[in-house]
Amino acid sequence: MSEQTFLILAALADQPRHGYALVTEVAAMSDGRVKLRASTLYAALDRLLARGLIEHERDEVDSGRLRRYYRLTDEGAAAVHKEADRMAASADRARERLRLRPKGRPALGNGGTA
Amino acid sequence: MNPVERYYRRLVRLLPPEERAARGEELLGLLLDMEEGRARPSPQETAALLWLVARRNLRSARAARLGVSLLGVFLIVLATEPVATVIPTVLFRGAGPHFYSGSVPPALFELVSLSAAIAWALGAYRTTLTLYTATAASSIWTAYTIHAPSNGTWIHRYTFGNPGEFVSYILSCIVVPVALAVVARRKPARGPVAVGLTCIAIAIAVQDFTEPFWSPDIRFLIFNATWILGAACAATIALYARRSAWFVLIALVAAGFVAGTELYTLMPTQFWLDFVVTALAGKAAVLLVARLARARRRTPAVADGPA
Numbered sequence: 001m002s003e004q005t006f007l008i009l010a011a012l013a014d015q016p017r018h019g020y021a022l023v024t025e026v027a028a029m030s031d032g033r034v035k036l037r038a039s040t041l042y043a044a045l046d047r048l049l050a051r052g053l054i055e056h057e058r059d060e061v062d063s064g065r066l067r068r069y070y071r072l073t074d075e076g077a078a079a080v081h082k083e084a085d086r087m088a089a090s091a092d093r094a095r096e097r098l099r100l101r102p103k104g105r106p107a108l109g110n111g112g113t114a
Numbered sequence: 115m116n117p118v119e120r121y122y123r124r125l126v127r128l129l130p131p132e133e134r135a136a137r138g139e140e141l142l143g144l145l146l147d148m149e150e151g152r153a154r155p156s157p158q159e160t161a162a163l164l165w166l167v168a169r170r171n172l173r174s175a176r177a178a179r180l181g182v183s184l185l186g187v188f189l190i191v192l193a194t195e196p197v198a199t200v201i202p203t204v205l206f207r208g209a210g211p212h213f214y215s216g217s218v219p220p221a222l223f224e225l226v227s228l229s230a231a232i233a234w235a236l237g238a239y240r241t242t243l244t245l246y247t248a249t250a251a252s253s254i255w256t257a258y259t260i261h262a263p264s265n266g267t268w269i270h271r272y273t274f275g276n277p278g279e280f281v282s283y284i285l286s287c288i289v290v291p292v293a294l295a296v297v298a299r300r301k302p303a304r305g306p307v308a309v310g311l312t313c314i315a316i317a318i319a320v321q322d323f324t325e326p327f328w329s330p331d332i333r334f335l336i337f338n339a340t341w342i343l344g345a346a347c348a349a350t351i352a353l354y355a356r357r358s359a360w361f362v363l364i365a366l367v368a369a370g371f372v373a374g375t376e377l378y379t380l381m382p383t384q385f386w387l388d389f390v391v392t393a394l395a396g397k398a399a400v401l402l403v404a405r406l407a408r409a410r411r412r413t414p415a416v417a418d419g420p421a
Contacts, residue, residue, distance in 0.1 A: 019140065020147035037159055038144045039166040042137070065143035 001083045007034055008044055009053060009072060009080045016057045016071035019045070045070060053079055119146055121155045128167040 004026070011017060011025040023036045036044075048054045053076035057069040072080070115123075122145045126138045145163070149156065 019144035023144075023148060037162045038141065038148050039159070039162040042141050042144065043166060043169075046137075065146055066139040067143055068137075068140045 001079065003030075004034060004036065004040065005044055005048070006080070006083050006087075008036075008041070008048065009076050010084075012054060012070060012072040013077065013080060016069040018060070018067040018069050020067070022070075048076070052076075118149050118152060118155050122146065122149070122163075125160065125163050125167065128164075130170055133170055 007026045007029055008022055011022050011029060017025060019038070019041055023038075023041060026034055026036055045054065049056070049070075052073055054070045055073050057071045060067045060069070119142075122142055126134065126142050126145075129138055129141075145159065149159070
């Protein structure tokens with residue numbers, strides 16, 4: 001699961017959201033690092049719908065614009081859980097390795113080639 | 115409606131009709147939400163959207179239909195090429211070094227090939243299969259015939275200098291009838307003949323009106339571009355044509371003439387596989403354009419805005 005997909009699913013975990021709300025929520029969750037384009041989000045939503053991880057909840061028209069709300073399905077929630085556990089396990093392993101790193105070792109310059 | 119909205123509506127119209135009807139307004143709303151306050155559309159968003167449109171259109175073109183299209187260009191190029199040789203041969207015997215010496219059998223052979231192409235354009239696939247199989251068998255049989263201008267005997271134009279060329283030619287003779295047998299079970303879709311007619315006009319214009327200005331460096335490229343365009347529009351017409359439309363046949367012959375002339379005068383036989391691949395690439399491009407053109411014409415839902 002890509003980071004974008006993970007963040008989109010996670011953004012839907014607490015409540016249904018429409019496309020633009022998802023874009024802003026994903027940006028907030030990633031501290032502005034992940035900025036979704038409209039076409040990217042559209043394609044991702046299409047994929048997630050097809051896989052049954054999200055579903056269409058309702059449509060609203062606001063200022064003449066259609067806003068389609070999506071919500072996370074049970075399968076989607078399970079997928080987010082699984083991915084979150086995997087990422088946490090990977091992070092734990094990385095921290096463990098860092099703790100084993102010898103202290104006082106000089107940093108390598110030039111990408112380690114010097 | 116502000117210019118940004120008008121711009122994005124145009125882009126969303128390029129989505130395949132089914133998808134546009136189902137989710138076009140949603141995408142448009144999202145685009146406008148994200149572009150709030152901008153006086154001009156974002157170039158990055160435009161590029162990403164065009165890429166999305168291209169992928170969706172290609173995905174919606176079913177593999178079988180794409181296969182029919184690709185086979186169409188192969189067959190049309192293969193069989194309309196003789197038009198460029200038969201007509202000058204009949205009108206001006208011995209007009210050029212690449213034309214036959216005027217004997218009857220080759221002309222019959224070419225006309226049978228041409229008939230196969232016309233039959234294909236009309237949707238008579240079984241007839242096409244029969245005719246093409248006959249020409250393929252004849253081609254293989256005459257493959258090693260030696261031309262002797264001095265005593266008037268004729269030769270099939272494909273002469274083979276090595277086993278590789280011979281095998282590639284034989285394969286093309288065998289593969290096309292087999293593919294045709296498959297196609298005979300399907301019917302190509304009908305659609306915008308106008309696209310093909312426009313392409314023909316462009317091809318002829320490029321060919322006739324720019325030639326005096328060509329430098330030797332770009333001559334080959336322009337010839338190729340013209341040929342690809344001509345072949346592609348011939349296949350497009352064949353793919354989308356309504357049956358029994360007389361203007362389609364005229365357009366097909368015109369396109370075949372353009373394509374065939376370029377093909378025959380410029381492509382040595384050893385490039386046979388190369389130009390088949392080029393033709394397929396050209397057809398794939400035209401298929402996409404044709405789909406986009408058709409999608410553009412069926413966009414009332416997005417153009418009118420949400421209810």
